[in-house]
Amino acid sequence: MFTGMLFIFTPLIIGYLFAISNKSLLDKINQATSYLIFVILFLMGLSLAALDNFGANVKTILTMTATFFICIGVANLLALPLIDKVFPLHTESHTKRLPLSAMALESVKLVLVVGLGLFLGLVLPIGLEWVDTASEWILLILLFFIGISLRNSGLTLKQILVNKQGMAIATIIVVSSLAGGALAAVLLDIHIYQGLAMASGFGWYSLAGILMGDAFGPVFGGASFMIELLRELVALILIPMLIGRKPCTAIGYAGATAMDFTLPVIQNTGGVRCVPVAIVSGFILSLLVPVLMLFFVSFAG
16 A cells, blocks of 8 residues: 555646647557556555455455445435526437447456456466555556646646536535445444545546545455446446436436547537537536545545
């Protein structure tokens, strides 16, 4: 585990200082980020294979996943409709059907990468003592690239501040998610700050799983990954169902993925008016994931 929060924040902050106008270079950085996510998720699978009493730990992961997912999801869906009442967002009447199954397969690929690491770790006679150290160093590089991507996302502070729905959605998601995480921590009898850290993933399953795994071990990392992955998969179903009547609720439940993965669903089912709201809310939540997670981890440690 890293010795302090500042050590992890440093590459993120350094990356955020780089303003890059070369689109080709940005594309290469984003591609490298995707590759590193696959690598580190594979290492997460190896870490799970190294656990003692593997069967019991799988049961723990599933229990934690179900408890956090239900508590956080219910809290989000109870709070988000308030934004639709206070800051109503008018969507376009037409909707389009999207190949949601094809989009879901993109998420399944990441699960398969973790599964491959788990399988190879269980069947191959290799030592796994190096996995944690390798994961930590790759995480440093990943956070550096993520900092660059956030800085060069194209959003200015003014664009964020003037979008009241986007800011309200992000605020409600943060507050309600932390409330749900605190409840889950009580139900699971774990440290309250561990619960708050687990609740700060906001749908960014790859980074959430990596940070929690590094901080608290592969059980927490695996559970965090599954919690946020489930949010994304459920969002693909809920967005077309809710966006006509409660657009802010639909966008909000997508969490950080509203600015990238679920954005095509939001745009095609809710219209172009939903796009700025989704991008702003998703950007704010994406920025807060490493900040809040590492903040709560520092207290839990």
